[in-house]
Amino acid sequence: MKLPPADSALGRLMASLPRSGRVEWIGVRPGRDEPVIECDEVSAETGAGLVGDRYAGGSGKRGVTLIQAEHLPVIATLAGLDAVHPATLRRNLVVSGIPVIALKGRRFRVGDVVLEGTSPCDPCSKMEEALGPGGYNAMRGHGGLCARVIDGGRIRRGDTVAALQAELDLQ
Template sequence: MTRFPRAGTVRWIGLRPARDVPMRAVELAEAIAGKGLRGDRYGSGSGKRGITLIQAEHLPAIAALAGLDALEPSTLRRNVVIAGLPLIALKGRRFRIGDAICEGTSPCDPCSRMEAALGPGGYNAMRGHGGLCARILEGGTLRIGDAVEWLDD
């Protein structure tokens, strides 16, 4: 349970500037320890949900379950799309994204807004595929293409 086949890779980064507004895709983001991403509406919060991640491999599954041909990452309102790493295995573990060090806190369950975003049944289409919430322990910059690596405890 402490080994991974390889590091993951950041594929997409998005910021939620306010509630109920479209996400803004960015090439890089500044992670603030104990808070979140600068420019994100959760960037000044308690930090437990300071950054939200979703697995790239789950996007086609969510789309298929929702009856869609494809799905843009911004639709799901997660901050970072990661490829090549089973994110749920990082729950309770420390990991590095770019210069930032994070700790997985809990699964990132879908909210009722997914009914409007994905159509009827969208909430259930996303269940089990919602990703991971994480706390930012040490701030830094994360960029598209950065590695996502677990840290030995």
């Protein structure tokens, strides 16, 4: 999707994130099909990802995955479940209070770490097994965001999530 010019009316609206968010949950995925490990804090390495996560050291575009806390009840409802635990969805960070998809193409700070939103984090076919019949479609549009680590450091549960600048970084 090509983003509108930053100086256009739509570009200014898309760049406006007046409130910050908060990290509600952290998890790392040590390997494919291995259980997610819930953490109170995690180290992020520049260009690599989260220490202990299976995507650490890869291309970096998927170094950290984020999902909207407010979307968890929506996903559960659409999948016909009472609730969905964050580990089931295999994302690294559950964030509340800020629309994570609005961080696509932007740099933002999470705790000590600077991330850059690279692409939507679409669900994989494993969500059908994890959530039951219809689980894949329940997550469509609610999968969150992939990000790369620009400046490493620590991310802790309760840390603030905030956009770094008003204009969109990638167009």
